Amino acid sequence: MVETLRCDVAVIGGGTAGISAERAARKNGASTLMIDPEFNGTTCANVGCMPSKLLIAAAKEAHRIGQAGLFGIKVGDMRIDGPAVMRRVRSERDRFARLTRDSIAELPDDVTLRARARFDGPNRLLLDDGRAVEAKSIVIATGSSPALPGPFAELGDRVITSDGVFELEELPRRLAVVGSGAIGLELAQAFARLGVDVALFDKGERMAKIRCPRVHAALRTIIETDMPVHLGVDVSPEADENGVVVRWSGSHSGEAHFDLLLAALGRPPQLDGLDLEKADIELDENGVPLHDRATMRCGESGIFIAGDVASDLPLLHEASHDGAIAGRNAAALPAPIETERHVSFSIVFTDPTTASIGESEADGAVTGHADFSDQGRARVEGRNRGTLTLYAAAPDGRLIGADLVAPAGEHLAHMLAWAIQSGKTASDLLELPFYHPTIEEGLKQALRTICAATPITLPQDQDTGTPPGA
Template sequence: MADTLTCDVAVIGAGTAGLAAERAARHNGASTLLIDPTFNGTTCANVGCMPSKLLIAAATEAHRIAGADLFGIRVGAVTIDGPAVMGRLRSERDRFAAGTRHAIDRLDPATTLRATARFIGPDRLQLDDGRIVQARTIVIATGSSPLVPPPFAALGDRLLTSDTVWDLPDLPRRLAVVGSGSIGIELAQAFARLGVEVSLFDRGHSLIKLRCKKVHAALQAIIERDLTVHQGVAILPDRTAEGVRIRWNGDSSGEAGFDMVLAALGRPPNLDRLDLDKAGLELDEDGVPCHDRSTMRCGDSAIFLAGDVAADLPLLHEASHDGAIAGRNAAAFPAPIRTPRHVPFSLTFTDPPVATIGDPEAEGAVTGTADYGDQGRARVEGRNEGLLTLYAAAPDGRLIGADLVAPGGEHLAHMLAWAIERRLTGSEMLELPFYHPTLEEGLKQALRTICAATPIELPVDQDSGTPSGA
């Protein structure tokens, strides 16, 4: 008879979300079992945030050197050593990944199970080593994987994904990137700035699904300076002796040859091998368990989701927050502990960076725009390009969202996300100090527009009939 292990909280998956869930459950007094087939570290360290930023850092340096003439600095011929670029990327990536694995190694080995798991009941898991886990509650944190449709899978070793691109021994000469989400557009621009001939293809018409048309237009102009963009097209890739031949049709049509194809078509959640039908969960139209983001609980069950597998906001800080919420609620089950979620906030590390924060323009909202094409500090640094749009709620001008592509965008975005989360108004932001000359000063243009459109009426003093404070 198979051995049966028991615990209060079983966590499937030892990535960012799973580790946070296990830690939160344990710190709240629950006994835990953490289940993972490899315990190889997090997606961020291995194939996500860190290797992509290492490639982008190399591309940024190459682009900076190429622009030195603007400052009267003459640079001789610059050679990009592809194997050295990729070698440093992997070396640093491995160092980051080792750090996450070291944290996992510090866990109690009696509570870490190297195995895959599938449901055989709402509170029971079958491990591939034959053992069974009986848990009071279960957290699913199995992450996501790159989508590879059949036409792309047939390309064999000419196909790259966001999991495999980091293993390239050298930079390709010609690269087709399919998909203009955050991953696709980041890597397309980075490879292009490292001397690769890049073409970007997308079935849609919106890069990174940006909400503001003005910001989108600014981003598109920036991206098209480095690479060729084909939007509104369907593509058909074919393997050839020399590489890959791509034919496309739609808003434009044509065909071209490439050394490699990078499929950046999204990362669906890893749910296929869990036998969710045995868990009795209600699934949405995409096959993801329906869940409450304030608790991460799936319906009325004792099962919780955390991280990319929830298909909400596939971002590291959201995965960590998911895990903490799911683990705390799994430990406290059945008593719910509802947690307010942070303002939605995503960054794409193009140059300049793109950010989407909070709510878009809605009925009754007002907008303010800041143009970084002639902003003082940006012009000083030769980075004067991009646009920022703020959204504010009427009638008080409370900030509710922003879209931007601007120099220093990752820092501007953090400041705006914090202001939105603290429910600041445009006038309250303007009352704060802005040092001169900084990129932050560029916000004043947008904030003043919002303040002009949302004048705040002072309460009237009932005795004098004049506004209080007048």
């Protein structure tokens, strides 16, 4: 006879979304079980946000030292110790991962189940240890994994993904990066600035899903100072005795040899082995459960979904928010509570930073632009590259979105995301103080353009603003 465990809410997956869902469900009075085969920490700590930022930090420091001559500072020959760089990345990464595992270990003993789960009905799960779980509600939070299509998988040990790149003990000499989304862009620039001969490839024409052509052009110019960029091409890789031969065709064609290929081709949701056909829920054309983002509920069922597996916005803060919404509503079933979602907000940690926020010009907006090539503070610091586009709704100039590649971009992006979510207009922001000289002053140019295009009076004390270059 199968041993059956019972609870109000069962959560499949012990990553960021799963932890958030379990916590929210228990906080709202539900009995919970969280099921994961490893409980090895989160994607962010193990192979995502934190190790990538450690590599980027090393690259940023190398680049900063290399720019010292701009300020009249002479330094000796800089040598990058690849093994030392990667040792620090792994050491600090392991610390972050240990902290996430420690937080899971602090959960009540009767909450976590180390097993793999699959559906045996809308409210029943079978575990690979022979037991079963029956729950009033179930949250799917199984995350994502790197895509590795056949021709790339055939490269064997000559190909790596973001799940394995931080295990490198030495920096490669020549690296092909295929995929110019957030992961590909960040890692390509970081390796290039650590002295690796990098080339970037993508079959698409836009990097990082930047919507504004002006911002994308600025981003491409910046990235091309570090490496050749091949967009609009199909890549055919082939392993040989010395590494990888990459041939490409499309917008242009060519062939080059690399020691290693980094496949940054996206992270599809992990749904294999869940037996979703037994869950009695509707799936989209990619096999992802259809769900309402306001509740994270799948149709009218007692099944919820959260995090990267939902295939909405694969970002940590979104995964955490998904989990909180799903867990609370799983506990509240059959009376789910709709939640207004945060403004969409993504940052790519290139140098300078790339970001997209909210809605775009395609949604019928008034636009304003800011150029940082002669912005005062940026020029003082020798990082005067990039541009920014703001989108605002007519007729009142209410801010609805932004695309940018700009110095201090992660801070500008946060300010703009908060302003957009708060319903602020361009005029509202111009009435606020801007300290001089700061990067933030660069926003004024774009804000004034929006005010000029809408029937809004420009605040009197901001009409003249800071002179160019001041």
